[in-house]
Each structure stands twice: as structure tokens, then as C-alpha cells.
Amino acid sequence: xxxxxxxxxxxxxxxxxxxxxxxxxxxxxxxxxxxxxxxxxxxxxxxxxxxxxxxxxxxxxxxxxxxxxxxxxxxxxxxxxxxxxxxxxxxxxxxxxxxxxxxxxxxxxxxxxxxxxxxxxxxxxxxxxxxxxxxxxxxxxxxxxxxxxxxxxxxxxxxxxxxxxxxxxxxxxxxxxxxxxxxxxxxxxxxxxxxxxxxxxxxxxxxxxxxxxxxxxxxxxxxxxxxxxxxxxxxxxxxxxx
Amino acid sequence: xxxxxxxxxxxxxxxxxxxxxxxxxxxxxxxxxxxxxxxxxxxxxxxxxxxxxxxxxxxxxxxxxxxxxxxxxxxxxxxxxxxxxxxxxxxxxxxxxxxxxxxxxxxxxxxxxxxxxxxxxxxxxxxxxxxxxxxxxxxxxxxxxxxxxxxxxxxxxxxxxxxxxxxxxxxxxxxxxxxxxxxxxxxxxxxxxxxxxxxxxxxxxxxxxxxxxxxxxxxxxxxxxxxxxxxxxxxxxxxxxxxxxxxxxxxxxxxxxxxxxxxxxxxxxxxxxxxxxxxxxxxxxxxxxxxxxxxxxxxxxxxxxxxxxxxxxxxxxxxxxxxxxxxxxxxxxxxxxxxxxxxxxxxxxxxxxxxxxxxxxxxxxxxxxxxxxxxxxxxxxxxxxxxxxxxxxxxxxxxxxxxxxxxxxxxxxxxxxxxxxxxxxxxxxxxxxxxxxxxxxxxxxxxxxxxxxxxxxxxxxxxxxxxxxxxxxxxxxxxxxxxxxxxxxxxxxxxxxxxxxxxxxxxxxxxxxxxxxxxxxxxxxxxxxxxxxxxxxxxxxxxxxxxxxxxxxxxxxxxxxxxxxxxxxxxxxxxxxxxxxxxxxxxxxxxxxxxxxxxxxxxxxxxxxxxxxxxxxx
Numbered sequence: 001x002x003x004x005x006x007x008x009x010x011x012x013x014x015x016x017x018x019x020x021x022x023x024x025x026x027x028x029x030x031x032x033x034x035x036x037x038x039x040x041x042x043x044x045x046x047x048x049x050x051x052x053x054x055x056x057x058x059x060x061x062x063x064x065x066x067x068x069x070x071x072x073x074x075x076x077x078x079x080x081x082x083x084x085x086x087x088x089x090x091x092x093x094x095x096x097x098x099x100x101x102x103x104x105x106x107x108x109x110x111x112x113x114x115x116x117x118x119x120x121x122x123x124x125x126x127x128x129x130x131x132x133x134x135x136x137x138x139x140x141x142x143x144x145x146x147x148x149x150x151x152x153x154x155x156x157x158x159x160x161x162x163x164x165x166x167x168x169x170x171x172x173x174x175x176x177x178x179x180x181x182x183x184x185x186x187x188x189x190x191x192x193x194x195x196x197x198x199x200x201x202x203x204x205x206x207x208x209x210x211x212x213x214x215x216x217x218x219x220x221x222x223x224x225x226x227x228x229x230x231x232x233x234x235x236x237x238x239x240x241x242x
Numbered sequence: 243x244x245x246x247x248x249x250x251x252x253x254x255x256x257x258x259x260x261x262x263x264x265x266x267x268x269x270x271x272x273x274x275x276x277x278x279x280x281x282x283x284x285x286x287x288x289x290x291x292x293x294x295x296x297x298x299x300x301x302x303x304x305x306x307x308x309x310x311x312x313x314x315x316x317x318x319x320x321x322x323x324x325x326x327x328x329x330x331x332x333x334x335x336x337x338x339x340x341x342x343x344x345x346x347x348x349x350x351x352x353x354x355x356x357x358x359x360x361x362x363x364x365x366x367x368x369x370x371x372x373x374x375x376x377x378x379x380x381x382x383x384x385x386x387x388x389x390x391x392x393x394x395x396x397x398x399x400x401x402x403x404x405x406x407x408x409x410x411x412x413x414x415x416x417x418x419x420x421x422x423x424x425x426x427x428x429x430x431x432x433x434x435x436x437x438x439x440x441x442x443x444x445x446x447x448x449x450x451x452x453x454x455x456x457x458x459x460x461x462x463x464x465x466x467x468x469x470x471x472x473x474x475x476x477x478x479x480x481x482x483x484x485x486x487x488x489x490x491x492x493x494x495x496x497x498x499x500x501x502x503x504x505x506x507x508x509x510x511x512x513x514x515x516x517x518x519x520x521x522x523x524x525x526x527x528x529x530x531x532x533x534x535x536x537x538x539x540x541x542x543x544x545x546x547x548x549x550x551x552x553x554x555x556x557x558x559x560x561x562x563x564x565x566x567x568x569x570x571x572x573x574x575x576x577x578x579x580x581x582x583x584x585x586x587x588x589x590x591x592x593x594x595x596x597x598x599x600x601x602x603x604x605x606x607x608x609x610x611x612x613x614x615x616x617x618x619x620x621x622x623x624x625x626x627x628x629x630x631x632x633x634x635x636x637x638x639x640x641x642x643x644x645x646x647x648x649x650x651x652x653x654x655x656x657x658x659x660x661x662x663x664x665x666x667x668x669x670x671x672x673x674x675x676x677x678x679x680x681x682x683x684x685x686x687x688x689x690x691x692x693x694x695x696x697x698x699x700x701x702x703x704x705x706x707x708x709x710x711x712x713x714x715x716x717x718x719x720x721x722x723x724x725x726x727x728x729x730x731x732x733x734x735x736x737x738x739x740x741x742x743x744x745x746x747x748x749x750x751x752x753x754x755x756x757x758x759x760x761x762x763x764x765x766x767x768x769x770x771x772x773x774x775x776x777x778x779x780x781x782x783x784x785x786x787x788x789x790x791x792x793x794x795x796x797x798x799x800x801x802x803x804x805x806x807x808x809x810x811x812x813x814x815x816x817x818x819x820x821x822x823x824x825x826x827x828x829x830x831x832x833x834x835x836x837x838x839x840x841x842x843x844x845x846x847x848x849x850x851x852x853x854x855x856x857x858x859x860x
Contacts, residue, residue: 047722
């Protein structure tokens, strides 16, 4: 890890070469709003366009997304110039048009002075009510969980994640990683009476032998045991009682 | 066929092909491009074969016969060329064939009814190269198309094919890169990035594996130069790629062709097989240490896959979506390896640049844009089709000299260049030279070279709405500004054209354009504002007329126009009343007619059929 010094908002900060500017900024206490970036997912980001900043490099200034713009020597970043704020506000207004029901987007837009967008709002269907089509869910499912139960479907405004042909996915293990990764709470996951409902399927939950609380879908235990060789007995107890 | 393993063998083979050819044989060349085939060229070719046989003639003994790629003058197809007389016949039908064989192939008569007639002068022109559409062209990229049978590698060799490759293999790879740099060749796919610089950057990255790719995913409405090249001269693209592979150090190349181009795929496949059999592809090409091969990958029909990073993802078998290009493809491209992606026309220029030298190539064009460019000239212009001209020719020359002026003597209003995310350039700027930088400065772009001519009856707000509508359909949906911004722009434009425009709309549109330009992920998104920005820049008064006065000055937007009949001009011929689908035109024979505006659907049939110009649109 090669450490270099770059300038963010006029301050000299230390950063790791090639790390995303967003991470460098956050590590130095500079906040940049972002929705579609997840620090654990290398391929994430670049979709929502909320984290725009001005990057000046080699005498050239341009608006870039900080979540995937790499830290390089000589870089100067400005996170809140007039232009950056104006364009970011424009992006948020468009996001609000897409997902007027999302509390997260509504809250963020409100910080930029938008309570109601000037344009028509989308009417959601196929999981689109709060979805900003950032694909964090499908990336987690593929890259971290490794089951690829869901994928991004359609294009343009219709783009949204889903199971193949909107039918029950036999690949899904009910782990809910997609719901945890979703920045806008768009994926519905309900646990009730030892059963988890997600993507239209019901998963039986295994209970903790100590507290008796159902805490993990049986299908997830099977998947972990199968792919990692972990001892099945490990899952007898929930994380609180291990 | 035994593979050729040395330069001497190649030249020996070429000489043998040349010697076997009967030079001055009266020959017939039938255009077998997609356009002419659609117009019936297959039946015409069949008729020629039969007629030649019926007359007791023999192909390659008494007469020559071959099918070629596209001549570019597709609206007049099927095209038939007679050599060595250099005569071009237009719109040939099978029933014309016996007469052509009798009079023009065997005899030396010219059949007047089949030759080109200049709409402006009324003059007939029989000689191919004297027809204005061809006369002012300079064909480098299209050098072989229409002359060679794309399925014959021998034909390509007769046109000095693979001489560029032979020369390249005697050069050091870095010298080839320098030669391409010196030629000033810039990417023909639209971006205009200097090709040599791209190659040099790719070479500079440390890696065992590199790739070269050809972008044949031409998707701009109305543009078909890449298709024409792939169909009509596939070996030129393949030769260019082999040279490129050698120059940058790649062993594998890919041609990404859209699946809607079946003939291009077929001709490329055949050409690749022939090139492999002759030893131009595969291990130790022409006896050198260099090994290289090319595979074809067929696209699935998404416009966005013409964007470089989306194309590479699609090639990898993933969903074709762009990625951020902060790390460039020459560093991390296909399969994260250093990669060079060039457009069909760019690759096709490489063999001649290496064969004739950079200085020769750089002698054409302007300071910043060297060489020639193929344009597809379409729209309201007399001669439409593919034209190749030196960079720097003015828009006016293109439209008037080659295009033969605006259709039906109407007034020239604007040209739209650069595909859906290009822009419109008005009549007042028509003396602008057509090159990369001038077009960008004017708010449009070169793009892949589509030029749509518009006349006085074109509404520029409607044009902007059309292109934004296209982009709404084709947005991949990955980033917010393009996915969610374009439909909002489209809604505002629809409102304006349907009489619901508001005073602040132009301002709001410009704001949205700004968000798209600055914040979209890929080039398609960031240039998607051009249709709106350029029309607002040059035709703001038209937007204002729609919004403030509720009028469409060009008479296009149905909600804002009314049809009426000028009683003084109407002769009462009753034709309009007969043709009106709504039957809402009434009047006595020989008396002035009246349109019932409440029932009129503004289809324009009455105006089209009126012989006395009595129908008014306001």
C-alpha cells in the first residue's frame, strides 16, 4: 500500500494510491454523500452519481464520481464547489422522481433543498418502489454470497433487480444479504414465526439451541456448510450465544 | 489452398492471380449490398446468369460477371456497373437484363432509361465517375467496395490486398505505431481519439496478454458505413487488425458485429476462413514470428454496446453496461488486459496507411483531422447514400454538390450530424468544414458520420424530441442522469410540441442537459443532451413560438397546426374530399372546398394530393 498525499477541499490528506477518493475523504473525516458504493464490494459504485466531486489532475478539471475515481499523485479534489452542488442536486431531484417513496433519498434530497421534484414521478412495479437500480444487491449475491439468485433486468427506466422471469429462485438461500446491502431499503424481507419471506419465497429458519430464537435460514446453513466445509454444529447457536 | 509462408510466395501468388485475369473482358458487376439485395439484386443477378448462358456466352471467357459490395447509392438500387465502359445502371429489374446483355454488355450501346438523370439539370449521365454523387468523392476507406467480390480473397489481393501486412511485418512494431501517429488518423467511431496515441499507450502497459478489437456495433439511425465496409471489403478490416495486433503485441483479436448485420457476419466469417487458409492468420504469419487470430462476436442489439466499455463487457459474456473509464481500456480493457478498440473504418484505413505511408494519408484532410471520412448522407436531399470525402469539406458542398441539393427544391434548414447524441447545425453555419473539431465547436459531433439533411418543413423541437425518445429507449439504465433524466426531458419536449409548453421549460431543459453532460456515466449519456442543446442554441425562436404563441412554424406539430383551404386557390377538383380519410372536406364541384377542423386529424393527405397548392397549414 503506497501512501501518497492529495488535497481534498484545500487540506492535505494522506491516502492510499488507487483507493477510491470517497474512501480517502471519509477516512479523513470529509463527508461525501453516496448511495451505491459499498466498501466491501470492489466493483460497486458509479451508478447513482450522488458522490460527484470536482477532480483536478494534470491541470484538467472535471466532475467525477468519487466512489470509483482512483487516488493518484497530484490529485486535488473539491467536494462542494457551486457546480458540484448544483449537479448533485440535479441528480438527487431525478432520483427522487424515480423513488419518491424512499425515505433515504427523500432525506438526502431535502438536505439539498428539494422537497418535491419538478418532474413527473415514476410509478413503481417489479420491486421498483424504492429501488435506484444501483445493483448492490445483485453484486452482493454474486460476488459475496456466490449464488447469483438475482440479477439486474431490463434497461432504461425499467431496470431493476429480480429473480429469473420473476419466478421463485431455487438458487436463493434466503440469506438477505441483498436486503442488508440495499442503500434505500427497497428489498422486502420479513421474518415471522420461524419463517423468512424474501423474493417471494419462504425459508424455514434454524433456531438457536440456547435462546430458541430462529436466526438463520436452514438453506443458508446448508450453503455455508457445502461451500466452506464448516462444521454444521457451529450453527446450533446464534452469534449471541456462541 | 496451401498457406503462404513468405513474402516472395505472396507476391508470386498475386502475380499468378493477375496473369489468370482477363483484363478487358466486358464485365457486369452487380451490387450485392444489403440495400440492393433488398431491392431485388438477387433476382437481377440470376437473370444475368441465365441470359449470359442463353446467349451462349461463358463467364470468365467471353464476359465477366461478379457480385460486389455496396456502392453507397442504395436508394437507386439494384445497381449494375459495366466495365470497362464504366457505365452505371440504376434501379435495374430482371426484365431489363436481356436488353442490357444484348445492347450494353455484348454491344456498346447505352440504355438511356437506366442511367442517372440529374434532377436539377435534367441531364443524363451514364459514366459512373461523372455522376455528381461519385464525382466529388475521394474514396480511401471505400477503395475496394464495389470493385471486389467480398467473398474472393483473390479479388482483394488483386487490389494490393495484404501488401500493407507484408510491409508491416518487415517493420518494428514501434515504427508502425509511429507511422500511424504520423498519419494523423483519428478514431472513426466518433470519439476522434488519435489512433496512434491509443496504440502507443496500450504498448506501454506491462502485460503478457493484449487484445485488439473491432467495433462493428454500428447503431446510429441512418448510419451504415461500417456495415458496408464489413460486407463489401471484409479483408481490409482483417488486414488492419492483423497489423494492429502486431503493432501493439496482441495475439488475439475480436470483431464485435451487431447481429442485425447478417451479411456482414457471413462475409467476415468467409473472409476469416480464407485468410486463415492462406496463412494471413494463425501461427507464424507469412513465415514471421508473429501469430495472431481473430474471432467474431455477435452483439445482442443494444445501442449502448457500441460504447467501448459496454462492448467489452458484452464480449466477455456479461450484460453490456458501461463502466467508469477513469482507468482506460488501453490499461485495463477486455478481461482487464490492455486493449485497443477501434472502429471498422479506422481498421480499414490502416493497410493503406502502411502501404502508401503516413505522409500520403496526411496529405488529405485538415490540420487537425487527416484523411477522409465516410458519411451516410440521408434525409431531405436528392442523392442519398454513403459518400467518402476529404475531411474539411463544407456541409454545403456535401449537401449541394454530392447530395444534389435539397429535395423538391425546398429550403435547406439544417443538418443533424453524429447520430442520436449529435446535434443540429443550421443553414447559417453550413460553410463550416466537416471535421472533428469544427463539429464539436458547433455543438454537434462527428459521431460515426451520419448526416441527416433537414428542409424548411422540419420542426426542430420535434427533431430534438425524436432523438431524445430514441435515447430514452436505448439508455441502459445504469446511471441516474441518463436513465431518469432523459424521460423527463422527453416529457417536457412532448409538452412543448403538444401545446402545453411553459415559459420556464427552456431553462429547465438546459438545467437537465447540464446534469446529463456533467454527471452521466458514459459517453452516450454525457452527449445525450446535444440534440436539445444544439436546437436551443440555433433555433430558440422555434421553441419560443411553440411555447409563447402556441405555433409550430414548420407546420409539423399536430396539436399546434390547423389545416384550411384557400378559397381563392381551390379549383373545386374534389380530389382532397375524395382522399380525406375523415371525410371532413366538403364543397361543390368547381366550388371552393372547406375543411371541418373539428373532425380533421391533420394527416396532411389533402395537402399532399392538392395540385393547386390550395391547402394551408398554420
